[in-house]
Amino acid sequence: MTAPVNERKQQILRAVVINYIKTAEPVGSRTVARSYRMGLSSATIRNEMADLEELGYLVQPHTSAGRIPSQRGYRYYVDNLMDLEDLSDADEMALSSSLSTEKMREIEQIIFNSARVLSSATNQTSLIMGPQFKKSAFRQMRILPLDETRGLVVLITDTGFIKNKVIDMKQQLSQAELHQVVSYINQKLYGLTIDQVTTSLINELKRDLFKRLEILEQAFILLEESLKEEKQIRVFLGGTTNILNQPEFKDVDKIRRMLNLFEQEPLLFKILEESSNDDDIVIRIGGENEFSDIQECTLITGTYKIHEKTIGTLGVLGPTRMDYSRVISVMRRLVDHLNQSLSS
Amino acid sequence: MTAPVNERKQQILRAVVINYIKTAEPVGSRTVARSYRMGLSSATIRNEMADLEELGYLVQPHTSAGRIPSQRGYRYYVDNLMDLEDLSDADEMALSSSLSTEKMREIEQIIFNSARVLSSATNQTSLIMGPQFKKSAFRQMRILPLDETRGLVVLITDTGFIKNKVIDMKQQLSQAELHQVVSYINQKLYGLTIDQVTTSLINELKRDLFKRLEILEQAFILLEESLKEEKQIRVFLGGTTNILNQPEFKDVDKIRRMLNLFEQEPLLFKILEESSNDDDIVIRIGGENEFSDIQECTLITGTYKIHEKTIGTLGVLGPTRMDYSRVISVMRRLVDHLNQSLSS
DNA sequence: CTTTAGCACTCTAAAAGTAAGAGTGCTAAA
DNA sequence: TTTAGCACTCTTACTTTTAGAGTGCTAAAG
The missing domain is CATH 3.30.450.40 (GAF domain)
Structure with missing residues (x-):
């Protein structure tokens, strides 16, 4: 096992892989000898293939069939033997x-x-x-009142995503209050990755704001939800x-x-x-x-x-x-x- | 062919259908005779089944196999023989x-x-x-400016749908102009089914508004697009x-x-x-x-x-x-x- | 007139057997 | 080290066989 795969073995392995990819049939020594004329007889190829099998690059589906690449064989092919042409x-x-x-x-x-x-x-x-929404960074959030009890929350990210969600606002917020809250949130979250807007961060925000306003519960639930929801993409x-x-x-x-x-x-x-x-x-x-x-x-x-x-x-x-x-x-x-x- | 399907034939047809639905195997006369004991021998059933086949309700996959329901057989079963129980x-x-x-x-x-x-x-x-968005009725449309060049259009229907779309507004609209346009559109479209908001109606609107504002092209394109898009559901x-x-x-x-x-x-x-x-x-x-x-x-x-x-x-x-x-x-x-x- | 038992017949699907072909591994010679 | 030759293995496809299920028909019974 000094030189595990010499040049000739590589050629043969390559030939087997390519052929098998194309035909989906186990590749025999004759096929390799003929189609990739390397001046060797099938018997020689046969010996080499037996070696390649022992080394774990090829596999025989049953005793008297051609060889097919093993997982390791494909890996070797991909890493060392494959040539990447541009598209035709x-x-x-x-x-x-x-x-x-x-x-x-x-x-x-x-x-x-x-x-x-x-x-x-x-x-x-x-x-x-x-x-993936959550890899974007928070840019701004808006709340757009739709009617007496509902609002549309809009989240905008640096990558240009717009996410929106309708929420019920049981307690009514005045325009001014709403504005106040929203701008505070924007200020706190600006630039953070959505990933970074964790529940604990939201809770923190909630605490801060609770001191000043007691009506936001709904708004926060919405924020949390609209983020959580994005996990299923x-x-x-x-x-x-x-x-x-x-x-x-x-x-x-x-x-x-x-x-x-x-x-x-x-x-x-x-x-x-x-x-x-x-x-x-x-x-x-x-x-x-x-x-x-x-x-x-x-x-x-x-x-x-x-x-x-x-x-x-x-x-x-x-x-x-x-x-x-x-x-x-x-x-x-x-x-x-x-x-x-x-x-x- | 006077009384095409008498009571007994119905019973037998029903038995065949039910059995075939359950087993997916052609149903033979013996099976029917035994499992649905109606006091008849298989030979009698056999005769009846031959009749049912002639009438087009049953089919034989091959000469010496049981019968399976034909399409017509299923139809008859569904219309006349099936009893719909409530769920268990x-x-x-x-x-x-x-x-x-x-x-x-x-x-x-x-x-x-x-x-x-x-x-x-x-x-x-x-x-x-x-x-199906398009079967809902238009309730209101809003345009929410996002930044200098972009806006979020929101369409709301009577069934509670919210559809939104980001648009580029190359020419800037002032807040007042925007408001003017939007409320005109709302007034014109209120109550119409989305289906009824045709391209020609939109064109009409466009004409009306062009007299007063010359910057709406974009806004209308968006409206048209956001409606058209909904065709693929x-x-x-x-x-x-x-x-x-x-x-x-x-x-x-x-x-x-x-x-x-x-x-x-x-x-x-x-x-x-x-x-x-x-x-x-x-x-x-x-x-x-x-x-x-x-x-x-x-x-x-x-x-x-x-x-x-x-x-x-x-x-x-x-x-x-x-x-x-x-x-x-x-x-x-x-x-x-x-x-x-x-x-x- | 209707129903039923009996039986020969048909057809399928599964099991068993057969044949051809591809490919190998090994041996011995080049 | 390479190659030709050959016996051997294994799969696949094809054919044959067999068992079983079900029918249709006939003739007898109700």
Whole structure:
């Protein structure tokens, strides 16, 4: 085990991975010998493949079949062997046309559309979480009286989010009182990340204000609620039917488990959040995923930003046999696009 | 063909339907004779079943198998033979506990939760369209300046909807001008259904106001847009994986087509809208559905109201072999619940 | 005229058996 | 170190067999 993987073994491993990604069939020594003519006979390849298996990069589904990459094999491929080409011109054309930004002013719509594009460009299922409100910074809050008993609270963040919520105000507040309270709150919270607006901070505010006004209870409940509520964020799915095309999901039971997962938005959110990294595209292969439901899958995630601030995550989920190179290229492209169109 | 279906045939048809709904297996004459002891031998039943087949109520999957109900058979069952019991106490308990209304102030959340409950109580897929904004009546519009260049437009309807949208105002409007415009709009639109606020009406308004102010272009664009946008309404799905449990969907290809349908929100919307009737629960069996994608399914729809005004539709979609009686009971219950909790 | 027992017949679905093909590992020669 | 050759393994697809369920028909009984 001195030089665990020499040049030739790398070539062979690479060939197996690429071939298997394309065909979904176990790759035999003959195939490798022929299609990637490296001047070796199948017997030689066979020996090398046996070594690669012993090293844990390849696996045999059964004694007399070709090899397929193990999780470790994919990892090695992704880290050392894969070459990332740019998208082909045709792909680039197709992508930019479906991303054409006309009439897509609403954030949700942009996200939704991106999910579709991402899934159809990769033939996998895509997940995109909506913008994460709580990572933005508080800018201002307003209360707009609607009628005698109701008001509309509006929260505005530095990233341009507007969140609003209707509240009942059992005790009426005069215009002046309202104004007083609101400006105090604004002053205290300005610039804080929504994350930082904790319950204890709110309680503190409450104490301060209680001395002067005794009618705010409702207003605070609303503030707390409107923040809490934001913890459940929408996750947009694209191409959930794509997994049905993957031969690894020909089993109805697996399909069921997968679709079941797709219905659990909070879980998807967690998965995306915990797998991703603000700066980079992250690739989690099989068991590298923390969540047991997707340990037969690969999840590739990226993040998007509004005004340089990371605000959400997008992901592609599919079998470990996935066209890594392509997915990564598409995702790069899409992240760029999102960053641009959301920051304008 | 004088008396097409006499009492005894009805009994037998009923027995076949009920049995088939429960077991998903073709029902043979022996089964009917035994489990629904009507003092007849299997041979007699056999003759009657042959008649029922000739009349089009039953069908044989193949020459030597039991019978299953045809679409017409189901229809006859639903119209004449089914007895609608109330929900069992256990069911009632389960339902009301999962519908417990605490902390469900947001409309969307109520709807979403209802979809879950509906699907799990029926073991089918449920569809609920979000409240249809456009059927509400305009009550008032406000514009709240956010900063120098942006404003928040708020639309309020008689059903308690609040819709808001941020707009850019390139030309600045003074507070007074803004007020003037807004109150004019309010006066003109008050009481109209959102449906009735057509583009031409908006154009008319625009003409009127142009005489006095020349800076409103933006404000109107926003109004138009915020109305137009509402045409795409969310449809909430529950229990999409339930169809996988139905034996009629053991074919991966059928599954794919179904899931594909579920991804097309606008189509779901159309289906729900066109199948439903404001006053009643509607049952569409197989080919009675207009949309080809669901002609192997039964769709049962109901509508819910806010303040006596029909505002949305909910549906249960599953194979024609469906527990009609139960689904209808559950749906009745759920409609009641929705009407109540949305009108408060 | 209606109902029923009896029986031959049909069709399916599951089980068992068969054959072809792909790929391996090993050995011995180059 | 590489390669040709060959026996062996295992899967998959196809065919055959078998058991069982259910029917339709006929003829007898009520």
